[in-house]
Amino acid sequence: MDKKFLLAFVLSSIVIFAYYSIFPPPQPEPEQSASPGIEQVEEKTTATTPASAISKVVEPLIVAGAAERKTIQVETPFYRLELDSYEAKLNSFFLKEYKYNAKPHIKLTNLVSGLFSGEESEDKEVDLSRLVNMVGDVSAKNKVWKFSVNGKESIVNYSASTDSLQVNNSPQTLTLQAKLPSGLEVIKTLTFYPDTYKIDMSIRVLNRTGETQSLKPRLNFGAANEEIAQEERPFPKTGISYIEEDFEKYDDGDFEDHLKIEKADWAGVMSTYFVSAVKSADKNPLQGQFIPLESRLKGKEVSIPKFEYTDKEFNLNDGQEYNRNFSLYIGPKLQDEMDKYDPFLYESLDLGFFKIIAHPILAILRWLQGMVGNWGIAIILLTLFVRSAMFPLAYKGMISMKRMSQLNPRIKVLREKYKDDKERLNTEIMNFYKKNKVNPVGGCLPMIMQIPIFIGLYSALLPAIELRHQPFFLWMDNLSTSDFTLILPALMGVSMYIQQALTPTPTIDPNQAKMMKWMPVIMVFFFLDMPTGLVLYWVISNVFTIFQQMIFNRIQHPEVQH
Numbered sequence: 370m371d372k373k374f375l376l377a378f379v380l381s382s383i384v385i386f387a388y389y390s391i392f393p394p395p396q397p398e399p400e401q402s403a404s405p406g407i408e409q410v411e412e413k414t415t416a417t418t419p420a421s422a423i424s425k426v427v428e429p430l431i432v433a434g435a436a437e438r439k440t441i442q443v444e445t446p447f448y449r450l451e452l453d454s455y456e457a458k459l460n461s462f463f464l465k466e467y468k469y470n471a472k473p474h475i476k477l478t479n480l481v482s483g484l485f486s487g488e489e490s491e492d493k494e495v496d497l498s499r500l501v502n503m504v505g506d507v508s509a510k511n512k513v514w515k516f517s518v519n520g521k522e523s524i525v526n527y528s529a530s531t532d533s534l535q536v537n538n539s540p541q542t543l544t545l546q547a548k549l550p551s552g553l554e555v556i557k558t559l560t561f562y563p564d565t566y567k568i569d570m571s572i573r574v575l576n577r578t579g580e581t582q583s584l585k586p587r588l589n590f591g592a593a594n595e596e597i598a599q600e601e602r603p604f605p606k607t608g609i610s611y612i613e614e615d616f617e618k619y620d621d622g623d624f625e626d627h628l629k630i631e632k633a634d635w636a637g638v639m640s641t642y643f644v645s646a647v648k649s650a651d652k653n654p655l656q657g658q659f660i661p662l663e664s665r666l667k668g669k670e671v672s673i674p675k676f677e678y679t680d681k682e683f684n685l686n687d688g689q690e691y692n693r694n695f696s697l698y699i700g701p702k703l704q705d706e707m708d709k710y711d712p713f714l715y716e717s718l719d720l721g722f723f724k725i726i727a728h729p730i731l732a733i734l735r736w737l738q739g740m741v742g743n744w745g746i747a748i749i750l751l752t753l754f755v756r757s758a759m760f761p762l763a764y765k766g767m768i769s770m771k772r773m774s775q776l777n778p779r780i781k782v783l784r785e786k787y788k789d790d791k792e793r794l795n796t797e798i799m800n801f802y803k804k805n806k807v808n809p810v811g812g813c814l815p816m817i818m819q820i821p822i823f824i825g826l827y828s829a830l831l832p833a834i835e836l837r838h839q840p841f842f843l844w845m846d847n848l849s850t851s852d853f854t855l856i857l858p859a860l861m862g863v864s865m866y867i868q869q870a871l872t873p874t875p876t877i878d879p880n881q882a883k884m885m886k887w888m889p890v891i892m893v894f895f896f897l898d899m900p901t902g903l904v905l906y907w908v909i910s911n912v913f914t915i916f917q918q919m920i921f922n923r924i925q926h927p928e929v930q931h
Contacts, residue, residue, distance in 0.1 A: 438453070438454055438455055438526060439454040439529065439532055440452070440453060440454070440460065440532075441453075441454065441529045441531070441532055441533070441534070441543065441545075442532070442533045442534070443533075443534045443536065443543065443559075443561055444534070444535055444536065445536040445537075445561055445562070445563055446465070446536075446537070446563055446564075447464070447465060447466070447565070447566055447700065448462060448463060448464050448465055448566070448699070448700070449462075449463045449465060450462045450463070452514075452529075452543075452545075454526050454527050454528070454529060454545075455524055455525075455526055455527075456512060456515045456524055456525070456527070457514065457515070457516070457527040457545040457547070457557050458512045458513055458514050458515045458589075459513040459514045459591070462699060464643075464699075464700060464701070466701075467642075467643075467701065467837075512589055513589060513590065513591035514557075514570075514588070514589065514590070514591070515588070515589045516555065516557060516572055516586070516587070516588050516589075517586065517587040517588075517589075518549060518551070518553060518555070518574060518584055518585075518586060519583065519584060519585050519586075520585065520587060525547040525548070525549060525550075526547065527545040527546060527547040527555075527557070528545070528546050528547070529543065529544070529545050530542075530543060530544040530545075531543065534561065536561045536562065536563050537563055538563055539563065540560055540561065540562050540563070541560070541561050542558060542559070542560050542561075543558070543559045543560075543561070544556065544557070544558050544559075545557040545558075545559075551578065551582060552576075552577070552578035552582075553574055553575065553576055553578065553582055553685075554574070554575040554577065555572070555573070555574055555575075556572075556573040556575070557570065557571070557572055557573075558570070558571045558573075565706065565709045565710070566698055566699055566700030566701075566706055566709075566710070567696060567697065567698055567709060567710050568696075568697040568698075568699065569650065569694070569695070569696055569697075570694070570695045570696075570697060571650075571692070571693070571694045571695070572586070572588065572691075572692070572693045572694075572695075573690055573691065573692050574586070574685065574690060574691040574692075575690045576685045576686065576687050576688065576689055576690065577687065577688070578687060579687050580687055581684050581685065581686050581687065582684070582685045583682065583683075583684055583685075584680075584682065584683055584684070584685050584691060585679075585680065585681070585682040585683075586678075586679070586680040586691065586693070587677055587678065587679050587680070588677070588678040588693075588695070589675065589677050589678075590637065590645070590647045590675070590676045590677065590678065590697070591638070591645065591675055591676070607619065607620055607638065607639050607640070607674070608620075608628075608636070608637075608638055608659045608674035608676060609636065609637055609638065609639050609644070609646070609717055610630050610633045610635065610636040610637075611633060611634045611635050611636075611713050611714075611716060612630065612631075612632060612633045612634065613632065614713075616713075616716035616717070616719075618719070619659050619674055620674075626660075626661075627658045627659065627660045627661075628658060628659040628674075629656075629657070629658045629679075630655075630656065630657060630658065630659070631654070631656045632654040632655075632656070633648075633654060633655040633656065633657075634648060634654070634655070634711070634713060635647060635648035635655060635711060635713075635714065636648075636655055636657060636659075636676050637676055637698075638673075638674060638675070638676060639702075639717050639719075641831070641832055642701060642702055642832065642834040642837055643700065643701055643702065643834075644698065644699075644700070644701075644702055644707075644714065644717045645697075645698070645699045646697070646698045646710070646711075646714055646717070647676070647678070647695050647696070647697050647698075648695065648696050648711060649693075649694070649695060649696075650694035650695055650696045651693065651694050655678065656678070656679065656680075657676055657677050657678040657679050658676075658677055658679055659674045659675070659676055659677075660674070660675055660677060661673065661674055661675075662674075662675055678693075678695070680693070696710070698710040698711070698714060701834045702715075702717060702718050702832060702834050703834060703835075704718075718832050719832060720828045720829060720832070721824075721828040723821055723824045723825040723828050724825075724828065725825075726821055726822065726824075726825030726828075727825045727826070727828040727829040728829075730751070730822075730825050730826055730829045731829040731833060733751060733754070734747050734748070734751055734829065734833075734835075735835065737750050737751060738835070743841065744835065744836050744839045744841065744848055744902065745839075745840075745841025745842060745845065745848060745902070745905060746841075748848070748902050748905050748906055748909075749905070749909050751826075751906070752905075752906050752909040752910050752913065753909070753913065755822060755910075756910060756913045756914070756917075759818060759819070760917075762818060763914075763917065764921075767872075767917075767918065767921050769807060770872060771921075772805060772807045773807060776801065776802070776805060776807065779801060780798060780801070783797050783798055783801065819910075823906075823907075826903065826906055827899075827903055830848075830849070830900055830902045830903050831900065833849075836848045836849045836900070836902055837849045841901070841902075841905070844856065845857065845901050845905070847901065848900065848901045848902035848905070849900050849901070849902065850900060850901065851897060851898045851899060851900065851901065851904075852901050852904060855897065857901060857904045857905065857908060858893050858896045858897050858899075858904055859893065860908050861892065861893065861896055861904055861907050861908045861911065862889040862890060862892060862893035863889075864908055864911035864912055864915065865888070865889040865892055865911055866889040867911075867915055868911050868914050868915050868918065869885065869888070869889070871915060871918040871919060871922065872918055
C-alpha cells in the first residue's frame, strides 16, 4: 500500500512539474517607469490614507478567465442598464419612457422601394443612450465607462458589491473593485438616483505595491450609437462641450485624429432628442479629448465622436491614492431634468441663431399643452395667438396691397407716358403713392415679420422631445416627423393658392408673376420633409389669412385720387 502511494505521489509530481514547464503561469507586465521631467501631481494623491483602511474589501487579483464573468443589472424608474464585470464597462442602457420608433410608415414618395425594404415593426425599447450596442466593429472600441490606469494593463474582472440593484425610493450605490497585474487596486463607485437621470461616479486607485507607479488615467464615456446617431432629424453623431460659458459642437469634420479640450464645465455627445454628458464633481475642471470612431452603417462610412477623460501622467507613491469624481447625465433633452443636473446643459437643445424667439415659443407651447393636453391643439392655439398678435400689422399690409391694386391702372399710364425717362417716371410714381397715402412695401411687411417667427418655430419644434412620437388627429400620429401621406403638405399648397387668389396684387413683372403662380407648388415640395407640427402651423396660418382676407375684401375702401 505504501509503495502504491509512493508511486502515485512520484507520478503526480512528474505530471505537475511537466504541466508547469509546458504551461507556465502568466507573468505580470513590467512596470513602466516615470519618464524624466514628468511632474508629480500632488493634488491628485492622498498620502495620509492608510493601506489597511480598504484591505478587507479589495479582492485578490482576478485576471481574464480566472473567475466567472458576470452581468450586473441596475434599474431605476427612469432607465435600466447592464454592466459587464470585465473592465466594469457598460453593456446596455435603456430609457424606459422612450421608444426608438413610433410605428414607422412608408412614405408615398418611397412606396416602390418600400415594398421591398420597408416594414412596420413593433414598438420596442432600444438603446436610446446612444452609447452601446454599437453596429459593426465599433462596439469593440467603444468601451463605455472603462477606466484605464496607463492604457497597457490586462483585462481584469471586477467584483461587484451586488449583481442586481433596484433603485426605488432612495439613492443606491454599486461598488466595483479589481486588482491590476501591476498590483494597483481600483475601486469604481456608482451612485444611482430614483428621481433623476444623473449618475455619480468615483474612481480610486490605491498603490500598495511597495514601489512608485506611473499613472496616466483615462476614462471612456463613449460615443453615440450609430443607429440613434442617424435618427429622424439632423444633429447626428455630435460631440458637445461647455467651456467658459460657450457651447461648442464638434462634428466628424472638425477633427481627423483627436480633439483635446480643457477647462470644460461638461462635455459629451448628443443626438436630436438625447444627450449624454459628464462633468467633474471635483474642484478641477473637466479635460479630455474627442476621438472619432470609424465604422460602416448601411453601406456608408460614418465617423462618430466619443469623449474620453484624460489626466496628465504622474507618479503615485506607495501608500498614496488617486481619486476622481464625476457626475453623468444620460437622458432626454427635457429642461426640468437637465436643470437638475446642470442648468447650462439646456444649451444642448441647440435652438440655433433664432433661440431668442424659439425659447419663448417653446415655453408658450408647453404651457398651452399643459392646458389642453394635446400638442397638435397647442400648435393650433399658438398659430392663432401669433396671427392675432400680428393682426394690426397684417391689416395695414392688406390695406396697402388693396390700394396698390387700385392704383395699377394709373401706374400703367405713367409707365407708358414716361417710358423714356426713368428718373421722371420714378418721381411721378412716388408722388402718386404719397398723394394716395400708400406705402409700396407695406404689403410685404406681414410676410417679412413671419420669417423670424417661422424660423424660431422650426428651431423650437425640431429638437423638442415633447413632440417626439406625439399624435394629433387621424393620420397625423407623429408631430415630430414628416407626413407620410403627404396630405398635410398638399393642404398647405391648396390653402396657399386660395390665399393668393383672394389677395389683390399690384402689377408686377411678368416673370415675377409666373414665379408667384408656381410658388404654392414650390412650397409643397419644400415642406415634404418638414415635421408635421411645422406644416400644421403653416396650414392653420394660411386658413386664418384666408378668412381674414375674405372679410377684408368686403370692406369699402376710399377711391383713388388722380
